[in-house]
Amino acid sequence: MNNDTDAVIVKLEGVTRVFTQGKVEVRALRGVDLEIQRGEFTAIIGPSGSGKTTTLNIIGALDDPTAGRVLLEGRDLTKLGRGELSRIRRDRIGFVFQAYNLIPVLTAYENAEMVLALKGAPKAERQRKVMQLLAEVGLEGMEHRRPDELSGGQQQRVAIARAIATNPAVVLADEPTANVDSETAERLLTIMEKLNREHGATFIFSTHDPRVMARARRIIHMVDGRVDRDERRDQHGAPA
Amino acid sequence: MNPVVFAWRNVWRSRRRSLVTMAAMSFALLMMILYTGLVAGYMGGLERNMLDLEMGDMQVFAPEYKRDPSLYTLIEDPGGLLAKLDDAGYPAAARLIGSGLAAAGDASAGVELRGVDVARDKSVSEVYQHVIKGAWLDPAQPQGVVLGGRLARTLAVSVGDELVVLSQASDGSMANDLFVVRGVLKNIADGVDRAGVFMTADAFREFFVVPEGAHQLIVRRPPARELDAAAAEVRGIAAGESVQTWRDLMPMLASMMDSITGAMLFMYGIIYMAIGIVLLNTMLMAVFERVREFGVLKAIGVSPRGVLTLIMLESLIQALLAVAVATLLSIPCFAYLTTAGIDLTAIARDISVMGLALDPIWRAEVGLGTYLYPIAMMLIIITLAAAYPATRAAVIRPVEAMRHR
Numbered sequence: 001m002n003n004d005t006d007a008v009i010v011k012l013e014g015v016t017r018v019f020t021q022g023k024v025e026v027r028a029l030r031g032v033d034l035e036i037q038r039g040e041f042t043a044i045i046g047p048s049g050s051g052k053t054t055t056l057n058i059i060g061a062l063d064d065p066t067a068g069r070v071l072l073e074g075r076d077l078t079k080l081g082r083g084e085l086s087r088i089r090r091d092r093i094g095f096v097f098q099a100y101n102l103i104p105v106l107t108a109y110e111n112a113e114m115v116l117a118l119k120g121a122p123k124a125e126r127q128r129k130v131m132q133l134l135a136e137v138g139l140e141g142m143e144h145r146r147p148d149e150l151s152g153g154q155q156q157r158v159a160i161a162r163a164i165a166t167n168p169a170v171v172l173a174d175e176p177t178a179n180v181d182s183e184t185a186e187r188l189l190t191i192m193e194k195l196n197r198e199h200g201a202t203f204i205f206s207t208h209d210p211r212v213m214a215r216a217r218r219i220i221h222m223v224d225g226r227v228d229r230d231e232r233r234d235q236h237g238a239p240a
Numbered sequence: 241m242n243p244v245v246f247a248w249r250n251v252w253r254s255r256r257r258s259l260v261t262m263a264a265m266s267f268a269l270l271m272m273i274l275y276t277g278l279v280a281g282y283m284g285g286l287e288r289n290m291l292d293l294e295m296g297d298m299q300v301f302a303p304e305y306k307r308d309p310s311l312y313t314l315i316e317d318p319g320g321l322l323a324k325l326d327d328a329g330y331p332a333a334a335r336l337i338g339s340g341l342a343a344a345g346d347a348s349a350g351v352e353l354r355g356v357d358v359a360r361d362k363s364v365s366e367v368y369q370h371v372i373k374g375a376w377l378d379p380a381q382p383q384g385v386v387l388g389g390r391l392a393r394t395l396a397v398s399v400g401d402e403l404v405v406l407s408q409a410s411d412g413s414m415a416n417d418l419f420v421v422r423g424v425l426k427n428i429a430d431g432v433d434r435a436g437v438f439m440t441a442d443a444f445r446e447f448f449v450v451p452e453g454a455h456q457l458i459v460r461r462p463p464a465r466e467l468d469a470a471a472a473e474v475r476g477i478a479a480g481e482s483v484q485t486w487r488d489l490m491p492m493l494a495s496m497m498d499s500i501t502g503a504m505l506f507m508y509g510i511i512y513m514a515i516g517i518v519l520l521n522t523m524l525m526a527v528f529e530r531v532r533e534f535g536v537l538k539a540i541g542v543s544p545r546g547v548l549t550l551i552m553l554e555s556l557i558q559a560l561l562a563v564a565v566a567t568l569l570s571i572p573c574f575a576y577l578t579t580a581g582i583d584l585t586a587i588a589r590d591i592s593v594m595g596l597a598l599d600p601i602w603r604a605e606v607g608l609g610t611y612l613y614p615i616a617m618m619l620i621i622i623t624l625a626a627a628y629p630a631t632r633a634a635v636i637r638p639v640e641a642m643r644h645r
Contacts, residue, residue, distance in 0.1 A: 060539070062535075062538075062638040062639040063638075063639040064637075082544055083544070086541055086543040087541065089539060089638075090542075091541070095539050095540065101532075101533075101539075103533065104253065104533075105246070105253050106249075110241050113241065114241050115541060118546075119541075
């Protein structure tokens, strides 16, 4: 592989996703072709029903395409079994969800630690990494709080720490700022930008939030299950 | 995160539901443990009464005796046979059996007379411990007899009263003698209660003119020896005589005792099936409430097997807590049931099963099996009930799970 190919971390080739609701077929994706480079900070935008979340789900191996190929770091996810997909999600993909989706019976520390434990990381390494990440997202001293003892923004920061803990190839964030106030949203984006910059983590957002779009260096516009426009920007937000 | 700790916390996230589920499990298990102990007590009491008071484990007769019981059909050398049985480790005692008519005052009744070797008989029968009035036989008082309770009432006699017994002796002469009631037995078996008259072997021999031989040997087996194996050995020792086990002598009772085990398993099955359905419902609710969470777990990389293990662990924790609670609660229950027992005298004073009297105080008996079988069955049912929702949660696709509301 040459360097250009190595730089492509996610590749969708003619991806179609058809949902069946009763007798009605809904075509959520209609032949999407897409390449995401390593280290990108990308926003997928578009109106409701345009296929943003479905695209993220398919990239994240949460859903299977009806047709087409999905390659993550060169591996075709459509050819893998459930166990292998679980391992890929565990080791190579981080998720940040709109509704935070932390495990309610685990503390902030344990939520972030869980993915490392699943990966089999030694306890000392887990402790060092999780404490470092919680400090980076501004949650020092809150390690032992459970989700119901944290604000929405704090919960989303735990989710970000969890998503980044295993040094995944890509972090998929589905409307991560939708349930938080403006100040918290800005703070979350700053954190994710910092993690993108310092850890080299690739972020792909699905969003309606102009604040996310303003910080994204690539914006993919989706309409009716297709990529309508693919826009790249420099670090100042100007079209590249 | 330790999966057991994770499962433990999940159990307590819906505290009330978990407590209700565990209470149902504990109650069912406690009932099954107590039921098992009480059935064991019932069976044990029945078996003890039969073996210790009436039958022994085996009986030896002259070959024709069981077909045609007769005063003349005797084991010719009971002394030699008893010595051989002693050497082989089988406690045994000879008895003489005859029938006659007993009369006291204006009352009379047909009786079955049993001549026992007072010293030896204690090694095979505990009947001597069941005298409720007076005392057991004493070789020093050969005219003393011990009567069944109902017979004593029929004849209206008590300790110290005289009793005339009439029969035909083996030499064809009229046998008649005056005996003194020395003791009255409590009910050990219908036959003994209604017509049993125990006397010393010497008194019997003199009364019936039977100088030698015996009609019956009562044989016990060492506790570790299986009945069939013991019977085979005794048949070898008593070659030429008829050896029958208690199961041969009382086939209906043996069959009933065997069927009680089956009935007990059937009872277990019904109760545990009910508990299994309750548990299945609870586990289904617990799983479907958390489908979205299982989706998240799968999204972050927990394998289907990991989800399955987590749910099974949650069920196992609840089951083990229920086992602990039921076991603890059973201790005071058994402390009462094994000592005071359940008094059935209000229902019936004399309870008998197929002619064998039962103690009207129903006491439980506790052993390893009292706990082992109900607990094992409980764990199996819980595992089966949890397997379905756990499997469903394990195989659901993450995206479907996360869309679940």
